[in-house]
Amino acid sequence: MSSRPLEGIRILSLAEQYPGPYATLLLADLGAEVILVERPDGGDPARAFPAFHAAFARGKRSIVVDLKTPEGRAALESLLAESDVLVEGFRPGTMERLGFGPRAVRAAHPRLIYVSISGFGQTGPYRDRPAHDLSYQGVAGLLSRRISHELAGAVGDLALGDLSAGLFTALAICAALVRRSFSRNGTTVDVSMTDGLVSLMTSVLGPCMNGHSTFDVMAEPAYGVFDCADGARLSLSIAHEDKFWMSLCDLLGIEDCRLLTRAERIAKSLNLRRRIASALLRRSRDEWGQALDRAGIPWGPVNAIDDVLSDPHLRARGLFVSVGSGRQPLRAVAHPLVFDGERPLAEGGAPLLGEANNTYL
Numbered sequence: 001m002s003s004r005p006l007e008g009i010r011i012l013s014l015a016e017q018y019p020g021p022y023a024t025l026l027l028a029d030l031g032a033e034v035i036l037v038e039r040p041d042g043g044d045p046a047r048a049f050p051a052f053h054a055a056f057a058r059g060k061r062s063i064v065v066d067l068k069t070p071e072g073r074a075a076l077e078s079l080l081a082e083s084d085v086l087v088e089g090f091r092p093g094t095m096e097r098l099g100f101g102p103r104a105v106r107a108a109h110p111r112l113i114y115v116s117i118s119g120f121g122q123t124g125p126y127r128d129r130p131a132h133d134l135s136y137q138g139v140a141g142l143l144s145r146r147i148s149h150e151l152a153g154a155v156g157d158l159a160l161g162d163l164s165a166g167l168f169t170a171l172a173i174c175a176a177l178v179r180r181s182f183s184r185n186g187t188t189v190d191v192s193m194t195d196g197l198v199s200l201m202t203s204v205l206g207p208c209m210n211g212h213s214t215f216d217v218m219a220e221p222a223y224g225v226f227d228c229a230d231g232a233r234l235s236l237s238i239a240h241e242d243k244f245w246m247s248l249c250d251l252l253g254i255e256d257c258r259l260l261t262r263a264e265r266i267a268k269s270l271n272l273r274r275r276i277a278s279a280l281l282r283r284s285r286d287e288w289g290q291a292l293d294r295a296g297i298p299w300g301p302v303n304a305i306d307d308v309l310s311d312p313h314l315r316a317r318g319l320f321v322s323v324g325s326g327r328q329p330l331r332a333v334a335h336p337l338v339f340d341g342e343r344p345l346a347e348g349g350a351p352l353l354g355e356a357n358n359t360y361l
Contacts, residue, residue: 004031015089059346324349
């Protein structure tokens with residue numbers, strides 16, 4: 001199998017800032033030709049943050065089109081006739097006002113796959129509400145644990161709504177391309193960031209909607225982050241397995257706890273967590289790491305960002321690559337999938353605004 005299975009597929013992207021750019025980055029690495037259709041007067045607002053923009057825009061092409069002018073609309077119409085996918089990320093109704101809503105476009109180009117990304121989706125009472133990632137997480141229930149643990153003011157490092165929407169968008173496009181290969185027809189896809197987050201909550205919402213209690217892995221005393229003697233941190237990830245718990249108790253010298261059942265461990269979680277934390281403070285992380293590996297106990301280092309880039313496993317996996325050359329050399333995160341031993345990679349760095357106008361317009 002080719003490591004670039006989407007070669008020959010052209011994607012027009014009017015989706016800015018985060019979910020659309022992440023989705024089309026994944027697809028560009030898989031071989032798709034991605035053309036960023038950017039607005040005049042600065043293009044994608046993410047260009048105000050050059051490093052952020054470059055991380056998602058590498059390997060793509062950029063053209064500037066003013067869809068508020070007859071010339072701009074004609075240019076987009078011409079490109080649609082030669083493209084496979086249109087991705088847009090405006091508020092619901094915006095593309096209709098510009099004359100490029102899904103019904104009109106699909107009527108003129110029935111083989112086209114038309115993907116709309118929005119915060120709350122194209123329908124429903126919240127569809128026109130402005131919001132960002134944290135609010136989508138709140139609606140989907142992801143913040144409920146923070147509230148119950150008195151961490152309501154804390155915000156996670158990742159924009160989960162944006163990133164998961166990017167993943168679902170890439171999945172939708174691949175699925176639609178497969179279906180089109182049989183039916184010869186395109187489709188219209190409604191990607192909601194909130195819907196995607198609700199899907200991620202399946203393991204929590206499924207039991208709840210069927211009248212059962214939720215499996216709470218965080219209640220396990222040996223599932224968490226702990227300090228070591230040298231100030232470095234490690235994670236233990238014993239979720240429910242008694243065999244791992246018994247091995248940990250033997251290693252840490254708390255043998256009196258090794259036969260506790262999961263229910264007993266959870267009931268005594270606070271005290272047990274304190275005992276584990278106290279034991280781990282006796283040795284450095286490297287020392288504990290070697291001992292944990294020998295005992296076959298689930299663990300991992302808690303890396304700072306710089307540590308991630310130097311982590312020997314991630315480097316051995318080939319997750320950090322060089323792209324572009326000359327004017328725009330760029331270090332980048334590689335595609336997460338490996339095909340026949342190879343990671344797909346789109347060539348080239350991030351495009352300058354309108355760099356490909358002469359090629360496509």
